[in-house]
Amino acid sequence: MGHGHAHRATGGIDDEIRVGTAARTALLTALGIALVATLVGLVVWWPPGDAAQRAAESGGQAAEFAAPGVTTPSGTVVEVGQRCPGTGLPDGSGCSTLQVEVEGESDPVEIAVPPEVLDAGISEGDTVVLLRTPPPDDAPAEGAAYSYFGTDHDSTLVWLGLFFVAVVLAIARLRGLFAIFGLAFGGAVVWWWLLPALLDGAPGVGVALTGAAAIMYVVLYTTHGFSLRTSTALAGTLVGIVLTAGIGVVAIGDARLTGISDEGGAILATFGALDFQSLLGCAMVIAGLGVLNDVTITQASAVWELRGTSPHVSRAAVFASAMRIGRDHIASAIYTIVFAYVGTALILLMVLRVYDRPLLELLSTEQLGEEVVRALVTSIGLVLAVPITTGLAALIAAPVPLPDDEREYDAAGVA
Structure with a gap:
């Protein structure tokens, strides 16, 4: 050496x-x-551009996060319903639901959530992310449907x-x-x-x-x-x-x-x-x-x-x-x-x-x-x-x- x-x-x-x-x-x-x-x-x-678009052009299926027109607005929880018995989804009786105040809606909207969301300790004032599905073209604008997507962790x-x-x-x-x-x-x-x-x-x-x-x-x-x-x-x-x-x-x-x-x-x-x-x-x-x-x-x-x-x-x-x-x-x-x-x-x-x-x-x-x-x-x-x-x-x-x-x-x- x-x-x-x-x-x-x-x-x-x-x-x-x-x-x-x-x-x-x-x-x-x-x-x-x-x-x-x-x-x-x-x-x-080096990737040349958008991967989803290239997949569609090459015969693959471009991934869609949600259906066309579906948005993800945020809302504030104003009321938490009681937990539904069992481990399944809410049965529509008013339990395992959240009342959420969403911008653009005159009244709070009721959102059904899995029971584990309530078990995690969600409370009034928390922010949740929703999926908003627009109404059909021939339906009134206020007929949009909301569903739970997730709790804001920011x-x-x-x-x-x-x-x-x-x-x-x-x-x-x-x-x-x-x-x-x-x-x-x-x-x-x-x-x-x-x-x-x-x-x-x-x-x-x-x-x-x-x-x-x-x-x-x-x-x-x-x-x-x-x-x-x-x-x-x-x-x-x-x-x-x-x-x-x-x-x-x-x-x-x-x-x-x-x-x-x-x-x-x-x-x-x-x-x-x-x-x-x-x-x-x-x-x-x-x-x-x-x-x-x-x-x-x-x-x-x-x-x-x-x-x-x-x-x-x-x-x-x-x-x-x-x-x-x-x-x-x-x-x-x-x-x-x-x-x-x-x-x-x-x-x-x-x-x-x-x-x-x-x-x-x-x-x-x-x-x-x-x-x-x-x-x-x-x-x-x-x-x-x-x-x-x-x-x-x-x-x-x-x-x-x-x-x-x-x-x-x-x-x-x-x-």
């Missing part, structure tokens, strides 16, 4: 680490090639979002601000590029790799600064993304998963010619992105800190020490992935639990099978990324040779 100098970017420990020239050149070249490939993917799969989301930002900024300060920016950027990429590209029929795994790489380039460098330590973590993350995608494709095909496990998939199936197995592979990559980034930056930082405190030890010794940290991190990260899936699929798991069927038989269902495969694939990619990132970091952070007098001192066996 050739000799180099410390890569000065973020200060602190990064200024003290000796970096091999050949390793640095290879790392930055590989990241440059990956960046070019990411930019090419963004351009090639105020809760606003204070919760502001509280989240305040907590992050108060504790993480400038680093937290950069993390929030990265989160916003990632959300923008998913909403305005990744989802339209998938709806346009672009290959799911290719879109996942491109979108995930684009997010990681921006998120890692803005949050952790421009340094070889961050570049090493980025390289490990990109390798982990590729491994997750590859293992996911193999597992989905081998398990014969369809990718359609709920009502949402059935709706998209009418939208156009979409490859749902490819979409499932995309979902697996995106699902593991956050935890993967967490372990790679931690391992790169661990190697940098170990090298800073022990500049003369071998790369193998630094790798072994960092892997002891990595093994602990692997265990906690796997718990994070698995229990995150359990939380999101809790209702599904409860439904399956009440069935009088063996657990292994339930694994054959599409819903549970997808969740198990997703958890295993992302966990495998995560585990493999730890030694890969640690090894890359150990290669980049080169040891400092001992001075000649200290080398002779050690050789003499005095130390």
